[in-house]
Amino acid sequence: GAVVSQHPSRVICKSGTSVKIECRSLDFQATTMFWYRQFPKKSLMLMATSNEGSKATYEQGVEKDKFLINHASLTLSTLTVTSAHPEDSSFYICSAHPQGLAGVREQFFGPGTRLTVL
């Protein structure tokens, strides 16, 4: 149980285009989903917290107009990288916190999406 998927797993795009990444909780409902970015040889950095039906909360330094997050349902959150540039190339990882399982205190991670902007 507690499987989180991401699609696509890899994407290559041209500079200036937009890319959408999907994060789905497959066997549970998630009131809260998180988006992280992982740089090469670096740790994961929390970008934003996404709550179903409300606006995402972005961490300091993360451009909300560049990284659009939509949490339209209890099983799906999307991250859209708008007008992507080479410096946006990174590994993007989502995680989901199960609804109604506050005692679990655990997030379940997706496998990540490798974005390369040419």
Added chain:
Amino acid sequence: AQSVTQLDSQVPVFEEAPVELRCNYSSSVSVYLFWYVQYPNQGLQLLLKYLSGSTLVKGINGFEAEFNKSQTSFHLRKPSVHISDTAEYFCAVSTYSGGGADGLTFGKGTHLIIQP
């Protein structure tokens, strides 16, 4: 705000030897502590977590960690490592408020290299 320090970026260990990966944290409030493992080209997998209770927690694959509040540490240990343990290990903390979840703050990771 919280912060996590993993002082060792890389730890080489011979197969079947014991290993300890160090993690220290800083926070003005109580935190929950986690260790995750990331194998090459894969996502994060939870090794173990400390929420409350016994300060010694056991996880998967023979790993354990001990929470030390006075030293604000949560070091990860394994008595005998295998080649398959070669991976990146991340220590992380989070806080939870009012039943909602907060995002994780990660350390920079420790690359465990098992030598035959």
